[in-house]
Amino acid sequence: MTCEIIIGLEVHVQLRTNTKLFCGCAARFGAPPNSQTCPVCLGLPGALPVLNEQALAWGIRVGLALDCTVAPLMKFDRKHYFYPDLPKNFQISQYDRPLASNGHVDLEGEGATKRIRIRRVHLEEDAGKLLHETGQPVSFVDMNRTGVPLLEIVSEPDLRTSEDAYQYLVELKALLQYLDVSTCNMEEGSLRCDTNISLRPAGQETLGVKVEVKNLNSFRAVKQALEFEAGRQGALLSRGERILQETRLWNAHSLQTDSMRSKEEAADYRYFPEPDLVPFTIEAAAVEQIRRKLPELPAQRRLRYQQTYQLSAYDAQVLVQQRALAELFEGAVRLGAKPKPVANWIMGGFMAYLNAKRLEPESLQVQPEWVVHLIELVDGGTLSGTMAKEVFLAMLERRVDPAELVREGGLRQISDAQTLERIAHEVLEQHPKSAEDYAKGKANALMFLVGQAMKRSSGKANPQQMTEILKRKVGEKRA
Amino acid sequence: MGVVTPEIVKHVAHLARMRVEGEALTQLAAQLDEILDYVRKLQAVATDGIEPTSHVLPLTNVQRPDAPRPSLDPGTVVALAPARSGPFLSVPKVLEA
Numbered sequence A: 001m002t003c004e005i006i007i008g009l010e011v012h013v014q015l016r017t018n019t020k021l022f023c024g025c026a027a028r029f030g031a032p033p034n035s036q037t038c039p040v041c042l043g044l045p046g047a048l049p050v051l052n053e054q055a056l057a058w059g060i061r062v063g064l065a066l067d068c069t070v071a072p073l074m075k076f077d078r079k080h081y082f083y084p085d086l087p088k089n090f091q092i093s094q095y096d097r098p099l100a101s102n103g104h105v106d107l108e109g110e111g112a113t114k115r116i117r118i119r120r121v122h123l124e125e126d127a128g129k130l131l132h133e134t135g136q137p138v139s140f141v142d143m144n145r146t147g148v149p150l151l152e153i154v155s156e157p158d159l160r161t162s163e164d165a166y167q168y169l170v171e172l173k174a175l176l177q178y179l180d181v182s183t184c185n186m187e188e189g190s191l192r193c194d195t196n197i198s199l200r201p202a203g204q205e206t207l208g209v210k211v212e213v214k215n216l217n218s219f220r221a222v223k224q225a226l227e228f229e230a231g232r233q234g235a236l237l238s239r240g241e242r243i244l245q246e247t248r249l250w251n252a253h254s255l256q257t258d259s260m261r262s263k264e265e266a267a268d269y270r271y272f273p274e275p276d277l278v279p280f281t282i283e284a285a286a287v288e289q290i291r292r293k294l295p296e297l298p299a300q301r302r303l304r305y306q307q308t309y310q311l312s313a314y315d316a317q318v319l320v321q322q323r324a325l326a327e328l329f330e331g332a333v334r335l336g337a338k339p340k341p342v343a344n345w346i347m348g349g350f351m352a353y354l355n356a357k358r359l360e361p362e363s364l365q366v367q368p369e370w371v372v373h374l375i376e377l378v379d380g381g382t383l384s385g386t387m388a389k390e391v392f393l394a395m396l397e398r399r400v401d402p403a404e405l406v407r408e409g410g411l412r413q414i415s416d417a418q419t420l421e422r423i424a425h426e427v428l429e430q431h432p433k434s435a436e437d438y439a440k441g442k443a444n445a446l447m448f449l450v451g452q453a454m455k456r457s458s459g460k461a462n463p464q465q466m467t468e469i470l471k472r473k474v475g476e477k478r479a
Numbered sequence B: 001m002g003v004v005t006p007e008i009v010k011h012v013a014h015l016a017r018m019r020v021e022g023e024a025l026t027q028l029a030a031q032l033d034e035i036l037d038y039v040r041k042l043q044a045v046a047t048d049g050i051e052p053t054s055h056v057l058p059l060t061n062v063q064r065p066d067a068p069r070p071s072l073d074p075g076t077v078v079a080l081a082p083a084r085s086g087p088f089l090s091v092p093k094v095l096e097a
């Protein structure tokens, strides 16, 4: 039986406001435990929440960037549940009057774009943070995060593969980065994702039983978890078994999902209007003002990179999907470097380094002029290709301008004829067989000799000059 | 006639993490029914063409600027909790993700 996979995603983004959603407590990450709380966010009796105007403005900004309709009237509701990280025993969220709805994200595919509809975008407050230590009979609670503004972005079940889901998340993150409303740092929890997935026999109209998967700490985890779930559900269905409607947790160590102890009843949050917050009317003029201030978004930027800098669609896609990469690229180009070599350095050495070290590009604070200097050093003949790679690596490791590295480190290419002659002489002495082979017309032998010379000079010999010298010397010997 | 059954009372009590058992279930069911009956009187009012309201105050758009204000002293906050451990509140172990 071939099945269609139906995936929906729920993304929670922490807005990078100075203060919490409904009180003046700082919303800073990493403050000492329980140092950023007050009667409002702790839910002490008599406290009155008041909405943070910046959170509302940024919420509208995101809604517009997702091409949603911003609600002319919005209100807040209480969502009730009990958990130790929720001091009020309810979360202030939005139920039937969300901030924005009916938008979409377009995913670029080969030849065609896939439109993923956004069902709704709403504001809500974050919960506190629970810390678990193995072997301890208790858990610890830090309430600093309680009340930090979140934007929940819910997609329609329009995603069909784990790859789609991954691409959607990358695109959404890029969008949020350009909008500058969140740090989007997954490690610090400012971007979180839950997913639901169901399978249905190809051609069937009605949706299958939906399984929710939580505890996804990276986009890669989302992809892996969806692949695992599709396999698990597919196997159950093909054996004629039923899928249980449940919430499962992704286990990043065993690479599988495990059932959360199944709840004896479906979630019943008993939503009702938050009596402490009055409704909000959002004027069309105010929305227009925010729309006019929208920055260039990823789709527009990709197009511009292709048109202005003659980059391929692929290069534009890779550079634009992380704001720090795009800014490094444009910064270097604006300083006069040619677009293609800059793109090559960023997409080659830089991204390989980031992937190997599992770092975010912004964490290295590479300056555009460093890239420009590196390219100049290569173009001017000071650095060979091999040396440039070394310098580039040293630049990333030590966060120093390549021009500086070359000055201090003697990394300059050896172009001095006398030294090159000496190295060539030594290489030919050591490899007479290869010298003979080249004399007999084997081109490969020359490549080998040049390689040996580069090795002898620790990669510093000017390869073009060295090739010429070796050719000449072999010729002389023969004569 | 009763709309609220003892089963409903039990369910709602469970959701609110309240222990309600035996006689109290029937007693509360009857009382809640009376309250609902009282509120049901509103259904006699003609509400055609009136927008549902979520709030009775003649106020909208109460907001504040995104400017930090002092928080409570962490020691004071932690002391409010029934159990604590260093700078943290301490609770019975919950499911480890």
Ligand SMILES: [Zn+2]
Pocket: A020, A023, A024, A025, A036, A037, A038, A039, A040, A041, A042, A147
């Ligand atoms: Zn507070």
